[in-house]
Amino acid sequence: MNKLYPLVFIAIIIAAWELVCRLGLVAEFMLPSPGKVVRALISEFPAIMGHSRTTLIEAAAGLGLSIAAALVFAVLMDRFEFLYKAGYPVAVMTQTVPTVAIAPLLVLWFGYGMAPKIILIFVACFFPMLIALLGGFGMADPGVLRLYRSMNAGYLRILRDVKLPYALDGFFSGLRISVSYSVVGAVISEWLGGEGGLGVYMTRVRKAFAFDKMFAVIIVTSAISLLLMKLVDVIQIAAMPWKKYEKK
Amino acid sequence: MxxxxxxxxxxxxxxxxxxxxxxxxxxxxxxxxxxxxxxxxxxxxxxxxxxxxxxxxxxxxxxxxxxxxxxxxxGYMQQNDLLLPFKSIADNVVIPLLLRGEKKKSAIEKALALFPEFGLEGLENYYPAQLSGGMRQRAALLRSFFYSxxxxxxxxxxxxxDAITRSGMxxxxxxxxxxxxxxxxxxxxxxxxxxxxxxxxxxxxxxxxxxxxxxxxxxxxxxxxxxxxxxxxxxxxxxxxxxxx
Missing domain, CATH: 3.40.50.300 (P-loop containing nucleotide triphosphate hydrolases)
Incomplete structure (x- = not known):
């Protein structure tokens, strides 16, 4: 029943949008009707899928690198307090830099290939992953940590047995945010140029004033983000089978 | 002495x-x-x-x-059972044996041999959240027992x-x-x-x-x-x- 509410809400918005277009309240070249957008989506589907592939490869590469780097930094910052004190403010600073602003610089430094795009996605995804992991390490039960220490367990053992599993909840929360950041980051970086990708496709259709296609690609971008977030949920359920027994 | x-x-x-x-x-x-x-x-x-x-x-x-x-x-058993929620009962109780360098297979065998006596028979693959407080304390005691x-x-x-479970325990x-x-x-x-x-x-x-x-x-x-x-x-x-x- 709860899932019905947003579906009804979306249906109302689409109906209102269609009505606005049919009544001619907004010029068609500025706001194509939902029907026209669907027709554009169907006709352009093969091309959009081809561009999606490029975007997804960039997103996966950037996200994968950010997860690996966040894991390494989170472990080091958890193990060595001085690294936490030194690194945390720098990590916060990376979040204050607008990705749109640094994208042209990255293109200037690394060209129009995949490298600047992957770096931009990395910058966008690293911080949420790092914070999620550090927060997750902090969720480890202090009593369990004391118990492990009383049994003379070393840091690596505690990390493997206690801290990393306790961090899984936080990790998946961070991952859910980061997958959507990675797709959006890839599209933004592609606006600045390149051979392919949804952002490149968007730029082309915008220049051609084909706004029905523009809307079609926006829908595909959103759908990809939603599907990836759902995929994270599915993986989380599979990776944490004990969760279903825990009391809410 | x-x-x-x-x-x-x-x-x-x-x-x-x-x-x-x-x-x-x-x-x-x-x-x-x-x-x-x-x-x-x-x-x-x-x-x-x-x-x-x-x-x-x-x-x-x-x-x-x-x-x-x-x-x-x-062995130090604390007020809360301190079982790891993401490990099965068997994996929880053998932690001290593994920390001592024992192979997992033989550690599990040792644990399973004591499960009936500790009232944990058949619960080896359960997660802590699936057990009552009393059962979790039994598992915690077995883990402490394996430690020393x-x-x-x-x-x-x-x-x-609760009072009734405590009395039984x-x-x-x-x-x-x-x-x-x-x-x-x-x-x-x-x-x-x-x-x-x-x-x-x-x-x-x-x-x-x-x-x-x-x-x-x-x-x-x-x-x-x-x-x-x-x-x-x-x-x-x-x-x-x-x-x-």
Missing amino acids: SILSANNLSKAYGERRIISDISVRLEKGEVVSLLGVSGIGKTTLFNILSGLEAPDSGSVFLSGEDVTGRSGLV SEVLLMDEPFSAL QLWFRKIAREHGLSAFIITHDVNEALLLSDRIYILGGRPGRITHELPNSVPDGENQELTEEFLKNKIRITEFINGE
Whole structure:
């Protein structure tokens, strides 16, 4: 029943949008009707899928690198307090830099290939992953940590047995945010140029004033983000089978 | 020779003295309770006995060897079961064996052999969240037992359980302790628990905490022993000792 509410809400918005277009309240070249957008989506589907592939490869590469780097930094910052004190403010600073602003610089430094795009996605995804992991390490039960220490367990053992599993909840929360950041980051970086990708496709259709296609690609971008977030949920359920027994 | 003894232990945090000049001993196969009100320094004493903290003065001896400030030598079971929620019961109880370098297969075999006695048969693949509080405490006790079958320190092990489960667990622990010849110190603020489980009782009192009384006790046999006249007399006597502090 709860899932019905947003579906009804979306249906109302689409109906209102269609009505606005049919009544001619907004010029068609500025706001194509939902029907026209669907027709554009169907006709352009093969091309959009081809561009999606490029975007997804960039997103996966950037996200994968950010997860690996966040894991390494989170472990080091958890193990060595001085690294936490030194690194945390720098990590916060990376979040204050607008990705749109640094994208042209990255293109200037690394060209129009995949490298600047992957770096931009990395910058966008690293911080949420790092914070999620550090927060997750902090969720480890202090009593369990004391118990492990009383049994003379070393840091690596505690990390493997206690801290990393306790961090899984936080990790998946961070991952859910980061997958959507990675797709959006890839599209933004592609606006600045390149051979392919949804952002490149968007730029082309915008220049051609084909706004029905523009809307079609926006829908595909959103759908990809939603599907990836759902995929994270599915993986989380599979990776944490004990969760279903825990009391809410 | 006592299996575990501590002489003249004192500890302060900053200006605040927590325990002062405490000497206790635990003989082999003996269950001894440390009874006292909350905040009297019982847990501090256990942290020192387990080597998690070093005393400001005094020494701890394990089978005659000075082990002051050395952790990892005695089993320490805390108030909460502290089972890892993401590990199965079998994987939880074998943690001490794995930390000692034992292969997982043989560790699990050892654990499964003791599961029936600890009332955990058939629950090896369950997660802690699937078990009741009593069952989780049994698993926690088996884990502590694997850590050290010689000396166990148990910090209010049954206090998180409801009254009925706690009573059942006390009877069960009494049986297990006798069968395995366990030597255990139990922290409790429950006079009934101390009388039901202990061969001897230390009463902690004062500020800073110190041993005010040491009382011998015979563990009663059978159920509902807490309703006998002798038990009630002992309970009144101990309560007076505690309240007199």
